[in-house]
Amino acid sequence: MQDAIHIHVNGEARTWRSGATVTELLQDLDIRTERVAVELNLEILDRATFDQRSLKDGDRIEILWFIGGGSL
């Protein structure tokens, strides 16, 4: 585990493997890439770049999608 990295995914601390891409993270979490938005360290990622962006130690990732809502 020497190349393990510590990241935050949706506020939860996770240990992940170094060099994993956003696409791989989504796959490992069993999240379909269509219709999700990903924010990496407050930068909103273009869907087309998910498999080019690799994760590094300390990254904070937010994965969002649509849920039921009117106004709240």
Add this chain to the structure above:
Amino acid sequence: MADDRLIIAGREFKSRLWVGTGKYKDFAETKKAIEVSGADVVTVAVRRVNITDRSKENLLDYIDPKKYTILPNTAGCYTVEDAVRYSRLARAAGVSDLVKLEVLGDERTLFPDTAGLIEAAKILVKEGFIVLPYTNDDPIVAQKLVDVGCPAVMPLAAPIGSGLGIRNPYNLKIIMEMIKVPIIVDAGVGTASDAAFAMELGADAVLMNTAIAGAQDPIAMAEAMNYAVQAGRLAYKAGRIPRRLYATASSPIEGML
């Protein structure tokens, strides 16, 4: 009313009833209520994916974005920064450039922070969003929202989820007369007569969530709202009779004994 289409920013909408997708028992009930309501615009919220429980289905598995116009909202945002961030995230999630913009000012009333709303609208319009702002029943603010590029304005009838109905019909009427873009009455409707009243005043559409989802029988209320909005629109176009203090007989006097 096939030729009575609502057009906003070049997009055509069949239904003048728009509905939210919150507070339903489950996705099946949400789907059924929306079908029965006849709405073709549905609002959704943007939230974190639950990464620990991946068994949960996604709303869009039930509400087909090819069939409905998905209108993401910025519900729960109290600052310009948050509202802009959520709007960008919604667009990144890939369903549309539309956003129902909310910048809330207070948790108890959920009234909009109209200064923040105008500022956020300005930023998002520049970024190419089609901004539909949830605002107060203030004609001056409504005009300012149009001035910064909003192609429609969504004034409230009453506080969100309150079911109080149309509390200030005169302000809404002024907005409808003054503002030259479609007006969608958003929030506060309690029952079918409230929706019909909003349409009779001249609203171009009505948006609601709690009035349907919170009813004892949401599916039946969705149907009631469908009829109410159509009836109200028809009555508005038909032109009501003036109010008079005294009677005017509708049977002729001539020929009486």
